[in-house]
Amino acid sequence: MLALRFYGPGDIMIQNVEKPVCAPGEVLVKVAYAGICGSDLHVYRKGMFVTSTPVTMGHEFAGVVVEVGEGVAAVSPGDHVIGDPRVSCGSCQWCRRGLDNLCPDLGFIGEVSPGCFAEYIVISPEKLLVVPPDLDLRLAALVEPLAVAWHVVQKAGLSANTSVGIVGAGPIGLLTLILAGIAPAGGVTVVDISSSRLDVARKLGADRVLSAFPHQSSDQVDVVVEAAGVKDTLWAAVKWLKPGGRLILAGLYEQKVELDFNEVIAKELSVAGSNAYDIADLRTAIELLSSNRVNVTGIISHVFPLREAEQAFSLLTSRDKRALKVLLAP
Ligand SMILES: [Zn+2]
Ligand SMILES: [Zn+2]
Structure with missing residues (x-):
């Protein structure tokens, strides 16, 4: 074979x-x-x-x-x-x-x-x-990557007024966007350098798509999902968060990354890794697909x-x- x-x-x-x-x-x-x-x-x-x-x-x-x-x-x-x-x-x-x-x-x-x-x-x-x-x-x-994204969304603990930022419009970022659409979330912004990927994000329901990180404090969000796994985006993701915000790390890095943790302390950020999924996440992903709740x-x-x-x-x-x-x- x-x-x-x-x-x-x-x-x-x-x-x-x-x-x-x-x-x-x-x-x-x-x-x-x-x-x-x-x-x-x-x-x-x-x-x-x-x-x-x-x-x-x-x-x-x-x-x-x-x-x-x-x-x-x-x-x-x-x-x-x-x-x-x-x-x-x-x-x-x-x-x-x-x-x-x-x-x-x-x-x-x-x-x-x-x-x-x-x-x-x-x-x-x-x-x-x-x-x-x-x-x-x-x-x-x-099912498998959808379970990864479901695990991320569970870690994010979304509610109706949670504003969400997604870094990276690859498959995991986009599946997270789709799932945020069925979870209660107060607006999702997607950042990616690729305009074609941002077009897909827009079609899949992103409230806002950006080719660069916003710098205004009024643009800060409650939760950032880092799904790019690129060294330079991690620091920008931390800066993007409101005080008291939550960072979910979903992209794996190919090298060690330095981070100024004083920013994490000053803003009292929570940082959580999201690794794959558990068996319940896989079952949920099957259910979401077979019931057509997500496309x-x-x-x-x-x-x-x-x-x-x-x-x-x-x-x-x-x-x-x-x-x-x-x-x-x-
Ligand atoms: Zn995979
Ligand atoms: Zn074991």
């Missing part, structure tokens, strides 16, 4: 590999659509999170169960599923409560074990969630056949910022 393999920074290749065998207690899934995530770009550029090479990349997928191993009863052939790609110890105090995202040993498929940028994946049934058969599998592939179609900018995955990565790492969520179709 075809798979996209990571060999080292900037070194990825579509290759023919053995189709995985479905052992007892495991499930073989035919991948229908797999999304390229910001963290896949961190892997591609820097080799972050990868424990051994080569590894088949990818952790966001929707597909169809084709075979179940002996003893598997939770899913059956023909079921439409999405994956919970978190790989955790399963026994620490956080894993036992379903908070695998806080597991000290947390990793993801596609980084610490074979991922989903492949025609098939073998996975444990506990790591699959069944989705309704009438949910478009393209949208189902967005994420506008986030999908491209669908590439898996054999053209290398071109998809070139597009996503180019200066052309029109690409948002790019799906691979094996």
Whole structure:
């Protein structure tokens, strides 16, 4: 079968590999659509999170169960599923409560074990969630990033008069914008340097879009979601907050970032990290999509056949910022 393999920074290749065998207690899934995530770009550029090479990349997928191993009863052939790609110890105090995202040993498929940028994946049934058969599998592939954004919105603790600023109109920033639209929020402003991304943000309901951070204190907001993961934007995000405001960090950094914490103290800001999602967030994301409460179609900018995955990565790492969520179709 075809798979996209990571060999080292900037070194990825579509290759023919053995189709995985479905052992007892495991499930073989035919991948229908797999999304390229910001963290896949961190892997591609820097080799972050990868424990051994080569590894088949990818952790966001929707597909169809084709075979179940002996003893598997939770899913059956023909079921439409999405994956919970978190790989955790399963026994620490956080894993036992379903908070695998806080597991000290947390990793993801596609980084610490074979991922989903492949025609098939073998996975444990506990790591699959069944989705309704009438949910478009393209949208189902967005359950995972939608769960990330749902987790962010929970951390933000929005209410009807909370003004929200979103830094970065990539998939996570835009999904956060969509979810802020169904949560009570008192106006959402999106900042990004790309005019095409800001156009999408406007279409998705942003009250205001800006190509640079505002400097007036009257423009300050209660909550800033930092979804760019860029060093320079973090300080601007802190300055953008009202006294007593809340900063949610949702973008991962490729380098260490310095911050003047006196500003955090002076304004009594709360700073919270948001790491992936818990199992309840994944279930909520499925529910939001299958009930049509949120429409994420506008986030999908491209669908590439898996054999053209290398071109998809070139597009996503180019200066052309029109690409948002790019799906691979094996
Ligand atoms: Zn992801
Ligand atoms: Zn654990």
